[in-house]
Structure formats: C-alpha cells, structure tokens
Amino acid sequence: MKDSNPENLARKVTAADVAKLAGVSRWTVSRALTDGASIAPESRERVIQAARELGYRPNLLARSLSQKRSNMVALVVDEMQNPYMLRILEMTMSQLQQKGLMSLVLNISRESDFASALTRADQFQADGVLFLGTVLPDRLIHMVENMGHIPLIVMYRDSDVDDVQIVATDGFSGTRQLTALLQQQGCQRFAYMSGPGSVSTRLGRKEGFADALNSQQQAHAVYLQASHFSRQQGYDVTCRYLDGTLADQYVDALVCENDILAIGAIDALREKGLEGQIAITGFDDLDLAASPSYQLTTCSQPDAALIDEAIKRLLSPDQEQRRIQMPPQLIIRSSHILTQQAN
Amino acid sequence: MKDSNPENLARKVTAADVAKLAGVSRWTVSRALTDGASIAPESRERVIQAARELGYRPNLLARSLSQKRSNMVALVVDEMQNPYMLRILEMTMSQLQQKGLMSLVLNISRESDFASALTRADQFQADGVLFLGTVLPDRLIHMVENMGHIPLIVMYRDSDVDDVQIVATDGFSGTRQLTALLQQQGCQRFAYMSGPGSVSTRLGRKEGFADALNSQQQAHAVYLQASHFSRQQGYDVTCRYLDGTLADQYVDALVCENDILAIGAIDALREKGLEGQIAITGFDDLDLAASPSYQLTTCSQPDAALIDEAIKRLLSPDQEQRRIQMPPQLIIRSSHILTQQAN
DNA sequence: CATGATTTTGCACTCGAGTGCAAATAAACT
DNA sequence: AGTTTATTTGCACTCGAGTGCAAAATCATG
CATH class of the missing domain: 1.10.260.40 (lambda repressor-like DNA-binding domains)
Structure with a gap:
C-alpha cells in the first residue's frame, strides 16, 4: 500500500x-x-x-491531450466583494469536484483581463466555461461564444445574446413580490438601488420593481446606482442620497438589488439615526441577512438547483431549452417594516 | 485580425x-x-x-506535458463560510493570474475529499500547492509533502511539520496586543472563542491571549469553541454561553479568534440586550468589521505581502528560510469599549 | 492433430507542442 | 573561386497517455 x-x-x-x-x-x-x-x-x-x-x-494532461475532454471547467467570476459569490463558488466547485471535474477559476477585474483569461481557458482545453453572475457586457459574452466552441453557460444573470445558455433566477418576479409587500404596508415613495449598470439590466430585478410601481400608478421613483456589489458601496450611495436630500423628502422604501447593498444601506440609516424610517429589502439571502443586526427581508435563490442544472447542461451540450429561470423564494424578516414615523 | x-x-x-x-x-x-x-x-x-x-x-496542455511547468497552481481551501476566504482567494488568484499562472481551486469539506483533491492536483501536474488557511491536521499536510514533490506552501496558519514552507501572520503578537488593550481598560474576566480545534492551535492566537493573561496573573479564563469559522457559529456559541451562565458571572471581555466569530458574538449580545457590556475583539479586519453596526476592534493581516511572498517561494524553491511570520496591524475601533455597566 | 473461432497482446499511430543536433543555406573572408 | 564561419532550418526525438488493427496466443471443435 x-x-x-x-x-x-x-x-x-x-x-x-x-x-x-x-x-x-x-x-x-x-x-x-x-x-x-x-x-x-x-x-x-x-x-x-x-x-x-x-x-x-x-497523468491527466497527457490523457486530456489525446482525448477530447480535459475534465477542467473554467469558472469566470468578478465582483468578488460580494460574499454571495463565495457561496456560489463553493457550491459550484463542490458539485464539479463531485463529478470528477476540476475548477479553473478566472478572476476578472478589468475588461482587459477578460480576453486574456478566456484565451487561457481555451488554451487549457477547458471543457466548458461557467459565467458566475459576471457584470460583463453582452458583447463580450458574444465574443467568447465564438471562441474555440467551448460550451458556455451564463449563470445568475440574463443576456440577450442568442444561443447562449442561461441558468438564472427569476429576478423580475422576486423583486416584484418584494415591492408589492412594501406597497401593501403603505409605502408611497420608492427608491431602487442597482449595481453596476452592465449587469443590472440583466438581472430583471429593476424591471420587477418598476412593474410593481406601474401596477399601482406610482410612477415616481428614485434610482440610485452603486458601482460594485459591496457593502461599502451600498453604504456610500445611501449616505450620498441622504445627504443630498431634504429630510422631509426621503423615500419611505428602498429596494436594493441585492443583500450586500441593502446591508450597506441599513448601516447608513443606522448611523444617521434613521433606522426604521425607511423600509429596506435585498436579494440573495446572505447568511448575514439573518443576523439580528439586519433581519433583512429578501429573496433566496435556489443555488443548488441552479448549479446542478448548469453543470448538467455543460456536460450534455445541445440542450433543447436555451434558457431557464427558476423562481426565487421570498424570505420575510423585518427590515421592510417601518417602525418609526418620519418627522 | x-x-x-x-x-x-x-x-x-x-x-x-x-x-x-x-x-x-x-x-x-x-x-x-x-x-x-x-x-x-x-x-x-x-x-x-x-x-x-x-x-x-x-495548446498549453501539450506544452506542459513536455516541459516541466504546467503553469497551474492548486489552491486548497476550506472553511468557505468565512468571507475572509473570499478576499484571500481573490487576491491570490489575481496575483497568480498576473504572473501567467492559472488557479486550480480544490475545495475540501471532508477529510476524504482531501486525498482525492490532492491526487488530482498531482495528476494535473500542478506546479505547486497553496494551502489557504486550511483546518487540516498536520499529519495530512505531511502526507501531501511526500506526494509527487510538488512545492507546497502553507499560508495563514502555522504547522510543525518539518520542511514545510510557512507564510503566515504573527497571530501571537496580534492577539496579545488586543488582549493587552482590553486589560488596559480594566477588563478582568476574559473569554476566548476559538474555531475548529485542528487549526486553532496553529494560528498562535489563543497562545497570545493566554500569554497576555499570564503576564497579569489573570489565570482564569473561559474557553469557547466554534466548530466552524462562521457568523452563525459565533452567534450560537455565544448564545449557549450566555444561556448557560448566570448574568452576574458573565465575563467582561471576549477575544474571538477572528472577525466572523466576533460578529456572531456581537449579534448574540445585541439580541440579548447585552451590547456594550462585554468587550469584543476579532482578527482579520473584514470589510464588515468597519461597519457602523459592528465597529470591530481587530487586527489586519498583510494579505498582499503574504500572498506575494508565498508565490515567490512557490516559483523559486529551496528558499533559505523555512517559515515567515509577518506582523499584523492593530485596528482600533470601538467594540472593545465597555459602554454599559453590568448590573 | 489440424482447423477454425476466440481471446489476448503488441505495435504503430494519435493528441500538440518543444528541444538538440545535424544538414542546408547564406555570409565573410583569404 | 574556394574555404571558413555564421546563420537558419528540418528532422527525429521527447513528454504520457489512448485507440485501432493485426499478430500471437489460447481455446474449442471435428
């Protein structure tokens, strides 16, 4: 032995x-x-x-060379400030590993990294590429598609590039439900905080928010934008809004594109003594969302199912369905409840 | 073109x-x-x-096959509940990528994964293996050492296996300083919360804590242990302590092995209305530690320098020094300050 | 025992690149 | 022109495995 x-x-x-x-x-x-x-x-x-x-x-390199399969899958990630990414990464790598596949992780910070990282994936004969909620613009995704014909799956976001496989959560319905919840409890003046523009329009969440407002003839809304999905950004953007707005003009509800932004927003409110005066919702159901310090009302995504589906598609190409959207699950806690009356 | x-x-x-x-x-x-x-x-x-x-x-597989180098580095990680791991991973992968190296990430959850994951790293001719703060027992690390002669570097923890390269932060001095800070402001009764046993003794932090107590003849201390580095565990363990102890017997300072545990502990105190009655410190300086909701007094690790050093050692084997410990930096916020008197 | 059917094995090839050496070419010099 | 020297290039090899095909060994049968 x-x-x-x-x-x-x-x-x-x-x-x-x-x-x-x-x-x-x-x-x-x-x-x-x-x-x-x-x-x-x-x-x-x-x-x-x-x-x-x-x-x-x-030696698997030797084997991969002569056979078609290399048993390596490239994971393309960015937005590594968002702790949610860690969960996704963890689950994805575990599931891949369980199926005997290795994870080649490619981190993208600038657009220029992007091309070089993908060239590498191709050079290493990766069996497939998984985009994990990246903020890349569609035109870049399209470029990859034509690159070496590696099966390519975009996860946790949508894209309108044709023939690209998409496995995502239905952000539209999720945020629509969250916004409806706020409306039911009487919120009147809404704000929405989005992340980086390139991905924000691909999550469907902003649209769900807008749709809920429309259905109640509440046309007016404030739109805030964070440049990254990080707590710090959520905090900064919220502070900027609060500082630049008269106190009697504050919105009474802030729908955040995801939890990490929402947590930053709550931090900002707390620091200014405005906690409970603006209802907050998030998306993702981070571990931290359950913390007594935040008690975030949010949506959880069916991560295990999403990842499972994505890997399945990666291994058996030419799927009939091009795109799948799974339903999120509403997690109601208390951050959406107004406890203090605005002065 | x-x-x-x-x-x-x-x-x-x-x-x-x-x-x-x-x-x-x-x-x-x-x-x-x-x-x-x-x-x-x-x-x-x-x-x-x-x-x-x-x-x-x-084709890099072909090139790797005939040459010695494969330009792939295996990153062995576990404890993926701790958001700090995301930062480490991010920085490590970025630095590797910058040097033209690919990251093969191996996630370990059970000990059995361990052998199979490493076998794979070996089979893929990884140029080296980086252990990122893993909780693996030393005997396993030793086993890897004898496996295919891949250069192996253990980061963010110590080990007493001979001939293993170690690049870590001086946890002893860090926690010693934090504990001294608590002593200076008059704390008398101390508790220490550690993580999983196998790694806890390899961080040097608990020892720094004990040393500070000894130097003041404060022999008595409560030791708590979390089974993972996660907020939930920090929370649970603190709750269990609070529930199982008479209120007038509570410690007045809780030194946590790292931030994520400390944040869980603060959550527990907050929920029981004990905020400000027990001083808390952490380690790592997570982004969340700077949040107004926590204001955690902690130590930050010189991540960039650690990773840089580790990669340097990976690429040029036979370093003179077997082990390097870099000094942490004290980050003083307010979680270590007692604001309420115990009743 | 010879013939045919079947199993088992060895060999030449493949994957895609890199390296050392020797042959072929070009340049420099008497 | 003839020789020496320097440059450039082609070829056989390497890495470590897998696959198809044909030769060799085994077996079964008349």
Whole structure:
C-alpha cells in the first residue's frame, strides 16, 4: 500500500514503470485501468497490483491531450466583494469536484483581463466555461461564444445574446413580490438601488420593481446606482442620497438589488439615526441577512438547483431549452417594516 | 485580425496550420513564438502574421506535458463560510493570474475529499500547492509533502511539520496586543472563542491571549469553541454561553479568534440586550468589521505581502528560510469599549 | 492433430507542442 | 573561386497517455 521505496518519490510514476513491474507492455497497463477493455482478468489483476504498489496516478494532461475532454471547467467570476459569490463558488466547485471535474477559476477585474483569461481557458482545453453572475457586457459574452466552441453557460444573470445558455433566477418576479409587500404596508415613495449598470439590466430585478410601481400608478421613483456589489458601496450611495436630500423628502422604501447593498444601506440609516424610517429589502439571502443586526427581508435563490442544472447542461451540450429561470423564494424578516414615523 | 474564415472556427488551430500558411515548417513556428530563438527575422515576421490571421493559441496542455511547468497552481481551501476566504482567494488568484499562472481551486469539506483533491492536483501536474488557511491536521499536510514533490506552501496558519514552507501572520503578537488593550481598560474576566480545534492551535492566537493573561496573573479564563469559522457559529456559541451562565458571572471581555466569530458574538449580545457590556475583539479586519453596526476592534493581516511572498517561494524553491511570520496591524475601533455597566 | 473461432497482446499511430543536433543555406573572408 | 564561419532550418526525438488493427496466443471443435 504505502510506497516505502524512496526512489518512487524521485520522479513521477508512469505507465511504463507499472508495465515493467507487472511484466507486461505499456499498453496492457492502459487496458487494465480501463473498464470494459479486452484483457485477461489475471493480467489485469497483476497490473492493478503493480500500479498500487508504485502509487501510479495517470497523468491527466497527457490523457486530456489525446482525448477530447480535459475534465477542467473554467469558472469566470468578478465582483468578488460580494460574499454571495463565495457561496456560489463553493457550491459550484463542490458539485464539479463531485463529478470528477476540476475548477479553473478566472478572476476578472478589468475588461482587459477578460480576453486574456478566456484565451487561457481555451488554451487549457477547458471543457466548458461557467459565467458566475459576471457584470460583463453582452458583447463580450458574444465574443467568447465564438471562441474555440467551448460550451458556455451564463449563470445568475440574463443576456440577450442568442444561443447562449442561461441558468438564472427569476429576478423580475422576486423583486416584484418584494415591492408589492412594501406597497401593501403603505409605502408611497420608492427608491431602487442597482449595481453596476452592465449587469443590472440583466438581472430583471429593476424591471420587477418598476412593474410593481406601474401596477399601482406610482410612477415616481428614485434610482440610485452603486458601482460594485459591496457593502461599502451600498453604504456610500445611501449616505450620498441622504445627504443630498431634504429630510422631509426621503423615500419611505428602498429596494436594493441585492443583500450586500441593502446591508450597506441599513448601516447608513443606522448611523444617521434613521433606522426604521425607511423600509429596506435585498436579494440573495446572505447568511448575514439573518443576523439580528439586519433581519433583512429578501429573496433566496435556489443555488443548488441552479448549479446542478448548469453543470448538467455543460456536460450534455445541445440542450433543447436555451434558457431557464427558476423562481426565487421570498424570505420575510423585518427590515421592510417601518417602525418609526418620519418627522 | 478577426478570423473571418468560418472554417477556422471548426477546429482548433494548431502550429501545423500556421506553418502551412506561412510556408515554413512546424518547428519554425515554435521558434518564431519563442523569444531568443535562432530564426531569421523575416520568417519570424511571416509566422507571426500567419498566427495572428488564424488566431493561433498554443495548446498549453501539450506544452506542459513536455516541459516541466504546467503553469497551474492548486489552491486548497476550506472553511468557505468565512468571507475572509473570499478576499484571500481573490487576491491570490489575481496575483497568480498576473504572473501567467492559472488557479486550480480544490475545495475540501471532508477529510476524504482531501486525498482525492490532492491526487488530482498531482495528476494535473500542478506546479505547486497553496494551502489557504486550511483546518487540516498536520499529519495530512505531511502526507501531501511526500506526494509527487510538488512545492507546497502553507499560508495563514502555522504547522510543525518539518520542511514545510510557512507564510503566515504573527497571530501571537496580534492577539496579545488586543488582549493587552482590553486589560488596559480594566477588563478582568476574559473569554476566548476559538474555531475548529485542528487549526486553532496553529494560528498562535489563543497562545497570545493566554500569554497576555499570564503576564497579569489573570489565570482564569473561559474557553469557547466554534466548530466552524462562521457568523452563525459565533452567534450560537455565544448564545449557549450566555444561556448557560448566570448574568452576574458573565465575563467582561471576549477575544474571538477572528472577525466572523466576533460578529456572531456581537449579534448574540445585541439580541440579548447585552451590547456594550462585554468587550469584543476579532482578527482579520473584514470589510464588515468597519461597519457602523459592528465597529470591530481587530487586527489586519498583510494579505498582499503574504500572498506575494508565498508565490515567490512557490516559483523559486529551496528558499533559505523555512517559515515567515509577518506582523499584523492593530485596528482600533470601538467594540472593545465597555459602554454599559453590568448590573 | 489440424482447423477454425476466440481471446489476448503488441505495435504503430494519435493528441500538440518543444528541444538538440545535424544538414542546408547564406555570409565573410583569404 | 574556394574555404571558413555564421546563420537558419528540418528532422527525429521527447513528454504520457489512448485507440485501432493485426499478430500471437489460447481455446474449442471435428
């Protein structure tokens, strides 16, 4: 079992080494380790024994080179300030790993990184590319599509590029429900805080918000925009709004595009002593949303199902459906409730 | 520039394709793209032109196979509940990417994953393995060390395995300073909350805490232990302590092994109306630590320097120094200040 | 025992690139 | 022109595995 022989450690054990020890040819070794290959059971046994003894681990680069599959999947991520990304990453990598796939993570911060990162994915023969809620503009996604024909799946956002597979949550219905909840409890003056423009229009959340307002003839709304999905940005943008607005003109409800922005917003309100005077909602249901310090009313996304679906599509290309939107689940806590009357 | 020829997209462009177009041999193509190779400037130009026209991108798997380097680095992570991990991952991947290296991320949740994940790293010929603050017991780390001779660097924690490169923050001095700060303002009764046992003893933080207490003859302390580095665990463990202790016996200071636990602890205190009655400190300086809702007094780790050093060591093996501990920086906010007297 | 049917195995090839060496070409010099 | 020297290029090899095909070994049958 344990390789006690020190010279095994000196260099990588190759199929030829195993062949020599087992007294067969290099190719018989391949066959012994392949299910369903034509080989005498007895010599298979001998090879397996030898392989174990030497601690043989086939070189996957070599295998990938000749076969089609490399068993590597590229994960393209950005917006790494949002803790939600950690959850997504974690679940995605776990599920990939479970299926015997490796995760090549490509972090994008500037647009220029983008092309180079993808070139790399292609050069490493990645079996597929998963976009995890990236803020990339559609034209870039389109560019990837034509690149080496790697199956490409966009997750956690929409896109109107044709033929791109999309696996996302129905942000429209989610935010629509949240906004309706605020309307039911009598909120009149609404604000919406979005993230970076390029992705914001691809989440459908802003549209759900606007739709709810329209259905009640509440045309007027304040639109705020954060440049990143980070707590700090949510905080800064909210402060700027509060400082630049007369106190008697404050909105009474702020719908945030996601939790991390909402948490920043709550922090800002708290600091200014306005907690409970503006109702807040988020999206994602971060762990922190359940904290007694925030008690954020929000929507949770069916992460496990989304990721499962995305990987399934990655492995079996040419899916009938181009796009799937799963329903979010409303999580009602108390951040949407007004506890103090505005003066 | 743009490959307008549709058949280019049909299959991968190989060096042979470029050679044919440029009217040279396949090997000349290799040379044209290699700096310092002996080649006529004129034919190099021709090759480069042809390569650009076809959109040639050398297959890195093939290159890795024959050369020593694969340009892939395996990142081994766990404890993915802690948002701090996201920052570390982000910075590490960015720095690697900047140096032309790819990140193979291996997520470990159970010990059994561990062996299989590392086997994969080895099979993919990873140039090195970076352990990012993993909770793995030392014996496992030792096992990796003997595996394929991949350079191995343990970050954000210590280990007493010989010959393992360590790049970490001096947790001892950090927590010692934090504890001293609490002592200076008159705290008498201390508690310490640690994370999973296997890593906790490798951070040096608990020892720094104990040392500070000893230096003041304050032998008595309460030790709490969380099973994960997560807000929820920090919260649960604190609640359990508060519920299981008489109110007049509460400690007046709680030193937490890191921020995410501290934030959970503050949440618990807040919920029970005990905010300001127990001083709290953390470690890591999460973004959330700066939130007005927490104002956590903590230590920040020199992430950029740590990661830079780790990668440097990965690339140039046989470093003289086996282990480096960088000093943390004290971040003083207000969570360590007692604002209410205990009844 | 010879013939045919079947299993097992070895060998030449593939993947896509890189490297050292030797042959072919070009340039420099007597 | 003839020789030496420098430059450029082609070819055989390498990495480590997998696959199809044909040769070799085994088996079964008349």
